Every structure is written in C-alpha cells, then in structure tokens.
Amino acid sequence: MYFEKEELRRAKQMSAIEFLKRHRPEELVRCGTGEYELRSHDSFKISESTSLWHWKSRDIGGKSALDYLVRVEGVPFTDAVQYLLEQEPPGYMPTPKSAGRKPFVLPPAAREEYRVELYLQSRGVSLDVIRYCISRGILYESLPYHSCVFVGLDPNGVPRYAALRSTCDGPNAFKREQVGSDKRYSFCIPPLVRSRRAAVYEAAPDALAHMTLEGGRADKYRLSLGGIYVPQDTSTDRPAKPPAALEAFLQNHPEVDALEICMDNDRAGRWAAQNIAKHYSKEYTVTVNLPPGDGRDWADAAKQQKQERAARSRAACLNREL
Template identity: 55%
Template sequence: MPGVTEEQIIAARRMTAIEFLRRYRPGELVKTDSRGEFELREHDSFKINEETSFWHWKSRDIGGKSALDYLIKVEGVKFVDAVLALCEENPSYIPPPFQPEQEKEFALPPAAANNRRVFAYLLKRGISRKVIEACVRAGILYESADYHNAVFVGKDETGTARYAFLRGTYTKGKPFKAEVSGSEKQYCFCLPPKGTTNRLAVYEAAIETLAHLTLEGTADKWRLSLGGISAPKEGEPARSFSFKKPLALESFLKRHPEIEEIEICTNNDFAGRWAAEHLGKTYQGKYRMVKNLPEKEGRDYADLTKERYEKQAARQRAACSR
C-alpha cells in the first residue's frame, strides 16, 4: 500500500471506533435509551455499541467497528492519512474536532432523459407496470441522471417535494440506499388512494408500498413508507430498547385526521415483528389496528413480488423450451 506498510495498517486497526470517539470526540457521543448504545449528537441515525464498538449509520447504510472504518467512512479522511494518524506516525495531523454537517438545502437529483433503468429494475422485482407508470405520472418516482438511481419522492400538501429516497438499480452486489440530503422525514414517500378513504397502511421502505399495491391490485388506502424503523437486533435485549413513534407516521396522522384504521405491513423478521407489536400497542384505542405482515418468514412484500416474478419467468422459459 503506497505510503503505509502492512504493519502500520494492522496497528491502525487496533483502535476501536468507540475508543477513538471517547478520546477525540467525547462531546459528540450521546447516550440513547438502549443500554450500552450511543449516537452522535449531529446524527441520531448513527448508533454505536460501547461494548462491541460495532457502529451503523442507518441513513447511509454504512457500518464498521474500528476507528479506521469510522475516520474513512464517516469523516471522509483519506486512508493513508487515517492510518498514519492512528499510528501516531504523522504528528502534523491532529484529528479535527467534529464539525457538524451544514444543513443542506433539499434539492431533488436531476432527472435522466428517460426512466428506462428504473422500469427495468422494478419490473424485474415484480412491480406492476401500471403501478410504476402511475407513480411516474404523479411525479413521485423517476430515474436520476447521475447514477440512474430510482428516486422515490415525498411531497407535502401543496405538492412540493420535501423528501427523496434513492435506491440503486444495479442488480449486482448490495443495492445502494440513501436519503437525499435535507430530506424531511415528515414527508416520506407515500402512495395516495383512488378516492377518499380512512385507511392507512405503513411499510418500512418505499419499494414495499409499490409491491403490496401490485399484489393487492386495489388503491383503496394510503400506503406510507416509514423510511426505515428503529428496532433491536435479534439477540439484543429488547427491554433495553425504547420504541420511538415513527416521525413519518406521526406527521401523516396529524395531517390526516380522517384516518381510522392503520394496517401494519412491516417486514416479517425480528425487527419488523418487534416494530409491529409496538406500533399496535402505541396506537391501539385511537385507531383500528390491523397487522398484515408478509406470510413468509424473513420476507417483505418486495421479496414476495420478486419471487412471484421469478417463478412466472421460469414457467415461461420452460414452456418455450418444450
């Protein structure tokens, strides 16, 4: 590795992220309601365990354990500089005090000339063409010009875009997922119903709203993405984890006092079931609560549409080969 030796890299990796933060960023660590967990003062979606040092920045879907991971992925320090700093081989480099990101003005990514890749990606995920076309016409889904991401747009009551979630359309490797800087969680991606309704279904992610509509075939309710959920990991003591009302849901309910029924459509995994249980307890009494998780263990509704599409494609290939 140019500039550093293998021995220096090994030495740099010995310092954990929690040790680095306590030594150089003590004012930025904030204790959460969960036992043994901290978040950053300026990034509440960044969580780090004080015992294991494992950290995860949910809004950017990145994580790690070592101080080296943290410096490179979170603070943007170049690899060689980070290694030398952690090895104390570079006295001219002093880890800077944490500088909170400047609040960025929200702006939608420029649109591509067409939505070809977004259509191809979502169709292969089993999403109905009619559903995709309806979202494109409504201006809540399009393809970005730069990286050809699918852009899921959340709008306020005036039709102004206030939120956007990016999902990569490349099928190899782990898909890119991120919220656009400056997005307001109060206006997460939401599929409107046809006509009036007092029903609302909530999901963990935007693509799941499209998938469930595809499976059900009826736009008879609002379908709201929560923009992710906050829940303990499997094996983590659930009692040490405090449930927080989803900002997207709370804001939506305030804007729509006509809602009487909330259908919980979170993922059928440990976190999704935990969130569903606490959502039910939290809103029971004021709303009619319906739990409607995917039937298959470990799946979300986007998984189900993809599985159905792949089975149909396999049958068609088999029929053509006869």
C-alpha cells in the same frame, strides 16, 4: 502519502466507540442496553461492547475509528490516518454535525424511466403501479447512475426526502438516502382521493409491491418509514421511539384513523410491527399485515406471484400446443 503497515495497524487499533466517547461525547445518545445512536443521525447505531456500528439509512457499517471517520464524517483516508496516529495536526478537521443539516437537492433526472421500470418489474411491481408513482412526481430515474429515486414530499408538495436504490444487482448494488433528506417526509404513495386509511412499510419498494398485490388499488396512503431500528436487546420493556415519518404523517393527515402495519416478516419486522401497533392502538384502528413466509418482505411476495403467474402462462401455452 505512504503509510507503513505498522502505522496502518496502529491507526486501526482505536475503536469507533472509543473515538466517539473521547472526541464526540456530545454526539452519543444512549438508546438501549449497551447501545448508542448519534444525536445528528438517529439511524446510526453503535454497540458499546463491540464497537460495531451500522448506519441504516446509508446501509454502511464498520468497527474502527478509521472506518467511522472515513465513511461517516467523510475525512480523507490519509488525513484520518494522520489524525489517529497524532503525527501532526490534522489537515482536515470534520465539520461539527451541530453546524447544521446539509442542503437537500434531488439528483438530476434522466429523460425517461426505462431502467427503473425494468428493475421494479423484475421485483414483481406492476407497470401500472410504477407509472402511477411516476405521474405523481414521487418516482423517477436519476443521472448519471440511472438509479431509482423515491421522493418524499412535505405538505406543500415540496421534495424533502429521497431514497435511492440501484437498478442493478451484484457488488455494485446500493441503497441509501440522499444527503440532507428529512426522514419526517419519507416516501408516500397518495390515494386517488383523500382516505382515512394508511398502510405503513419499511421501504419504498415494499409499498409499490403491496399495492401491486392488491390489484393496484389507490384507495389508501402507503407510507415508507425509510427503514426501522431494532435494538440488540428486544427483551427490554422500554417503549420504542415512534418512527419520525409516521409521527409527522399522522400530524399532517388528521383524517386518518386506521393503520395497517405492513413490516417485513422477519425478527426485526415483527418486533417493529408489535411496538408500532402497541403505540398507536389507543388512538387508531390498527391491524398488522405481514407478508406470508418467514423472513420475507412484500417485494418477495410480489416477485413470487409474478413467477407463479408466468409459470401458469407457460403451462397453458404447452397445453394448447399439445
């Protein structure tokens, strides 16, 4: 179907926040000053004043109602334009999110993890750490795109969550969560034996990178939160909602009594670390451990260590040749 430029301009006029207030008011939950989240997707945040939205778990964003319908609700583009123009009843009506969560199914696995190993090693992660995770069924390479799949298990060892990350850089790179993932069972590297300590990270690669920096020690749980949420206004005294992944993890691991908060060393990470530490400090021994350098994460630190080690090796080879 063809639309005139003027029709497309009109279809893009309605903002996402206007659409949600008019057609999905039951989905909007206020979560801060001038900001909402969706009842069905708490990692989706939208500004009331600008209509800018960001779906953290899928790393996508937009502003218009058209963006929202196509990218969040999956409405075909032509149907979404028709819907907004009100030319005729929409041929596609979005399934209400309250109808239930889509079933979780892991992506098909490749026969080997060659590309995943190369990619993670390029990020500074040691091969020993990579294979430790592979051997425990929490990391593999998918088909057909050969992405990294970081698997989260429930207490019975059943996969309930997966974070996907492409093994390429550039415009085709992506990171998202598998449809139907349950954030309560986010990616977690288990220790060799039960431990009373747990380290908490923003993303799965950070957990592998920090484990590498610590010599591959499998002496504590290493839990990824699958991203963090920081409100636009961080000056409010309103307490932050504790991460679902950490809350469920602590309920399932009552033996844990010490937490190491290993967020990224940027504004969002420092704010999250402060609030997580404040929330749990009465019940747990809490330490905050951020990577060195402003704006850096643990993957940056591991990559730098690898580069420095390679530089020292090259220098030593040159000295021997001289």
